[in-house]
């Protein structure tokens with residue numbers, strides 16, 4: 001089977017390089033089914049990668065043949081991803097909780113050569129499946145059904161070959177496969193090393209499902225730095241006590257997660273956070289962290305660096321900005337700063353002009369060597385986001401059109417405004433849902449808010465939901481007073497028709513606020 005040239009950018013080579021310097025250092029710290037912690041060294045992980053690669057090699061697959069990897073983040077799953085990388089087999093990650101329908105769509109789109117699943121997962125009854133199937137665990141990789149050997153057309157794994165394909169949530173219709181090359185992801189992770197996001201002494205806790213590139217980010221940042229990856233089991237995430245106990249016992253120094261990760265412990269038992277004496281930094285990403293909750297987190301973890309990670313799967317990420325400590329009382333939006341080392345964000349206004357004046361706002365275009373190759377088998381969708389450089393299109397250099405809006409502040413840093421498609425028109429006025437949510441979270445007792453538009457009799461009407469602190473939830477929430485408060489801060493067309501208290505906001509598989517589910521919830525008969 002073809003291999004990468006030692007000088008070629010390859011995810012396996014980058015992540016296993018620390019095995020030479022510190023073979024006995026922990027690469028992965030994970031809990032077994034009884035919750036007992038085990039440390040898997042770089043040496044042992046690399047041996048497992050080679051063992052898996054030998055079995056995959058025997059199948060006669062060709063560079064570029066996709067492999068679906070179904071697992072939660074764990075040492076064996078990481079070994080599977082790296083074995084695929086070593087052989088030039090693009091991995092397509094799905095989590096055990098990915099619905100059958102979505103997995104079937106992914107299989108239809110990429111026609112994978114193999115579907116490898118963690119051995120504690122049942123085989124799914126799908127009406128179409130990958131050509132081959134296999135199960136893997138720390139003992140090895142076992143082929144259940146071998147794919148037909150191919151005539152190999154490739155000789156070597158190149159940096160331009162696909163490392164992985166991550167499917168977006170497809171919030172706007174069919175899920176799209178984001179194709180990332182080895183060169184893109186290795187370039188990005190080298191920028192993380194340059195920005196020293198993690199170091200060899202770190203123990204990086206990862207909490208996102210494997211189908212979300214936030215999980216791949218944790219794997220990449222930890223292993224490329226020679227640090228230890230500490231996957232948090234899904235069943236530990238729902239309970240504040242189990243999550244904090246695991247993070248404490250694993251001596252996690254850095255925790256990656258979406259803002260909703262922290263909601264349960266902040267709401268039910270914030271004092272548990274005081275036990276995280278090894279914690280040095282928290283990286284959050286995926287959506288805006290509601291400021292009341294972020295302030296609470298900062299109060300409980302005053303010595304911990306809180307990093308606002310902004311970016312899209314099409315470049316893995318774009319910027320990492322420290323949250324001011326303490327967060328000024330009058331600050332309403334978080335800065336998303338400047339792009340990471342080796343990348344640059346440019347704002348383009350509605351007329352296509354480059355925004356250079358502080359206070360100006362526009363759509364974020366990301367210039368980076370770490371951009372994705374394109375959407376799998378979808379040149380039209382690709383052409384919409386990989387566009388000619390708005391500063392000087394004649395070069396033909398492509399930049400990523402993010403669909404996000406931001407404002408340029410006095411220091412040249414960007415302040416996130418919201419998604420362009422969250423801009424809605426209410427009675428002909430442009431409404432920024434994020435602005436309504438930001439205003440609602442300033443109400444006493446409100447911990448998070450989400451606004452949405454629902455069609456009503458040919459018009460679009462605004463509706464909102466809020467979650468409250470336990471104390472505020474015990475009292476009666478005065479919705480009309482809340483709307484009056486918003487009416488004092490925002491123009492009348494931005495005041496929601498109703499605001500509803502929910503015990504929690506509905507979340508997507510990746511832990512973000514699920515706006516479609518929220519709209520259904522708010523429009524369902526009471």
Ligand SMILES: Nc1ncnc2c1ncn2[C@@H]1O[C@H](COS(=O)(=O)NC(=O)C[C@H](N)c2cccc(Br)c2)[C@@H](O)[C@H]1O
Nearest residue numbers: 213214217285286287288309310311312313316317419
């Ligand atoms: N910090 C923010 N404030 C506000 N809005 C954010 C933030 N981070 C995102 N978003 C939004 O999410 C969109 C993108 O979604 S995505 O493609 O699923 N990718 C993601 O969410 C995760 C992203 N790949 C990622 C992965 C690892 C590390 C980092 Br650091 C970032 C962006 O275009 C933004 O609209």
